[in-house]
Amino acid sequence: MNRLDGKVALVSGAARGIGAETARLMAEAGAKVAIADVLDERGRDTVRAIESAGGEAMYTRLDVTREEDWNAAITAVTDRFGGLDILVNNAGVFLGMSLEEATLADWHRLCSVNLTGVFLGTKLSVPALRESGQHSGHGSAIVNLASVAGLVGSSNDPLYSMTKGGVTLFTKSAALEFARKGYRIRVNSIHPGTIDTDMGDQVLAIRARNLGTNDLEPARQQTLKRIPIGRMGTVTDIAKGIVFLASDDAGFMTGAGLVVDGGITAQ
Numbered sequence: 001m002n003r004l005d006g007k008v009a010l011v012s013g014a015a016r017g018i019g020a021e022t023a024r025l026m027a028e029a030g031a032k033v034a035i036a037d038v039l040d041e042r043g044r045d046t047v048r049a050i051e052s053a054g055g056e057a058m059y060t061r062l063d064v065t066r067e068e069d070w071n072a073a074i075t076a077v078t079d080r081f082g083g084l085d086i087l088v089n090n091a092g093v094f095l096g097m098s099l100e101e102a103t104l105a106d107w108h109r110l111c112s113v114n115l116t117g118v119f120l121g122t123k124l125s126v127p128a129l130r131e132s133g134q135h136s137g138h139g140s141a142i143v144n145l146a147s148v149a150g151l152v153g154s155s156n157d158p159l160y161s162m163t164k165g166g167v168t169l170f171t172k173s174a175a176l177e178f179a180r181k182g183y184r185i186r187v188n189s190i191h192p193g194t195i196d197t198d199m200g201d202q203v204l205a206i207r208a209r210n211l212g213t214n215d216l217e218p219a220r221q222q223t224l225k226r227i228p229i230g231r232m233g234t235v236t237d238i239a240k241g242i243v244f245l246a247s248d249d250a251g252f253m254t255g256a257g258l259v260v261d262g263g264i265t266a267q
C-alpha cells in the first residue's frame with residue numbers, strides 16, 4: 001500500500017518539519033521528489049539525506065507567494081524528472097497573535113503564504129498535473145496542508161484559523177472544479193493537530209505567553225491534556241497521511257479532509 005513508484009512530487013516548504021518528512025517518505029515509497037523552499041541550505045540538506053538513503057530528490061528555490069518562482073520551480077521539476085504527478089501545498093506560517101494585536105501587514109503576510117501560496121501552486125501546476133493525470137490509473141493528486149484550526153475555532157490565533165479554514169474549503173471547491181472539467185486531478189486536505197516541529201514550538205510559546213509565563217512546560221501539559229491520545233503528533237504521523245492521499249490507494253478520494261489530530265476535534 002501507499003506506493004508512489006514512478007511518480008514525481010513537488011513539496012513546498014519541504015526544507016524542514018512536516019514537508020521534509022513527507023519528501024523523505026515519498027522518496028522511500030518510490031517517488032522522485034522536489035524539495036521547494038526559501039531555506040536553501042536546509043533544503044539542500046534534506047535532498048542530501050534522501051539521496052544518501054538511496055532516493056531521488058532535487059532542490060528548487062520557491063517562495064510560494066511569487067508567481068514567477070512557481071513557474072520556475074515547476075519547469076525545473078518537469079525538466080529534471082519528466083513530469084509532475086503530485087503537488088503538496090505544505091508551506092505555511094503561523095502568526096500567534098490575537099485579533100487585537102495583529103496589524104493589517106501581519107494579516108497580508110499570513111495570507112500571502114497560507115492562501116495565495118496555495119492558490120498559485122494549484123493554478124500553476126494544473127497543466128503538468130492534467131497531463132500526467134491522463135496517463136495514470138487514478139489521476140494526479142494535490143494534498144493541501146490545512147489544520148484542525150481550519151475545522152474548529154482557535155482562541156489563540158483566529159487569523160491563522162481563518163487562512164486554514166480557507167484552505168479547507170478551497171480544497172473541496174478545487175476538487176469539484178477539476179472533476180466538473182473532467183481533469184483527472186484529485187484534491188484533498190490533511191488536518192494536523194499539534195505537531196512537534198518548529199511551528200509546533202511557536203504554538204507552545206504562544207500558549208505559554210497566554211498562561212503568563214515564558215516556561216513552555218505548563219503549555220505542553222495543557223496541550224497534552226486536550227489530546228485524547230495523550231501525546232503530541234510527530235512529523236511522521238502527518239507525512240504518512242499525506243503519502244496515502246497522494247497514492248493511488250486514495251483513488252476514490254477527492255474534496256476530502258483527513259484529520260490526524262490524536263482525537264482533538266472528536267471532543
Ligand SMILES: NC(=O)c1ccc[n+]([C@@H]2O[C@H](COP(=O)([O-])OP(=O)(O)OC[C@H]3O[C@@H](n4cnc5c(N)ncnc54)[C@H](O)[C@@H]3O)[C@@H](O)[C@H]2O)c1
Pocket residue numbers: 012013014015016017018019036037038039062063064065089090091092093094113145146147148191192193194195196197198199200203
Ligand atoms: N506543526 C503543527 O502543529 C501544524 C499543525 C497544523 C497544520 N500545520 C501546517 O503544516 C504545514 C507545515 O508546518 P510545519 O509544522 O512543518 O512548519 P515549519 O515551520 O516547521 O515548516 C514550514 C516550512 O515552510 C517554509 N516556508 C515558509 N514560508 C514559505 C514561503 N513563502 N515559500 C516557501 N516555503 C516557505 C519554511 O521555510 C519551512 O521550511 C504548514 O502549512 C502548517 O500550517 C502544522
